[in-house]
Amino acid sequence: xxxxxxxxxxxxxxxxxxxxxxxxxxxxxxxxxxxxxxxxxxxxxxxxxxxxxxxxxxxxxxxxxxxxxxxxxxxxxxxxxxxxxxxxxxxxxxxxxxxxxxxxxxxxxxxxxxxxxxxxxxxxxxxxxxxxxxxxxxxxxxxxxxxxxxxxxxxxxxxxxxxxxxxxxxxxxxxxxxxxxxxxxxxxxxxxxxxxxxx
Numbered sequence: 001x002x003x004x005x006x007x008x009x010x011x012x013x014x015x016x017x018x019x020x021x022x023x024x025x026x027x028x029x030x031x032x033x034x035x036x037x038x039x040x041x042x043x044x045x046x047x048x049x050x051x052x053x054x055x056x057x058x059x060x061x062x063x064x065x066x067x068x069x070x071x072x073x074x075x076x077x078x079x080x081x082x083x084x085x086x087x088x089x090x091x092x093x094x095x096x097x098x099x100x101x102x103x104x105x106x107x108x109x110x111x112x113x114x115x116x117x118x119x120x121x122x123x124x125x126x127x128x129x130x131x132x133x134x135x136x137x138x139x140x141x142x143x144x145x146x147x148x149x150x151x152x153x154x155x156x157x158x159x160x161x162x163x164x165x166x167x168x169x170x171x172x173x174x175x176x177x178x179x180x181x182x183x184x185x186x187x188x189x190x191x192x193x194x195x196x197x198x199x
Contacts, residue, residue: 074168075123078160083112098163103145103156111143119160132157 014020084092084100085107092100101116118135121127136153140146177183187197 071168073171074164077167078120078123078164111145129157
């Protein structure tokens, strides 16, 4: 505990997260000279800084298990998706199709809203495919969208979850690109690579 308090005072005096990071890195480079307790404290401090959000206190205790955190950016992205009919979806420019939500052969806004709500619930609560299928089975026949089979609903679930999670991850990466300037897009560069992706 004596080492932890001394280290805390030293790092808090560094003035910025970047300064604290530099201090930790310089101390970690000499970790072989230090005893195991100090090495553990340094590693815990470094790990805590990795999860530190902007504007927070440097040594604030992580209150929530990182594996229990909701995908906030993915949820925000998914909630903003506008409900559209198949005809409206087909008329959308390709660049905007990820911003709308539609189901093949379903034009009824109430039905779209109900399925969108089930997907949103799965995102917010960490729901599984089986939980989604059970929920949809409960109202699909009543709403006239039954008989599509689990494979259809599995595709709906997987496509929408992955689209939302990837959009959320992209937003996180763009927020961090100034601090970690090594983000890049890598294309396969074969005969099937689109011209826009070759740049």
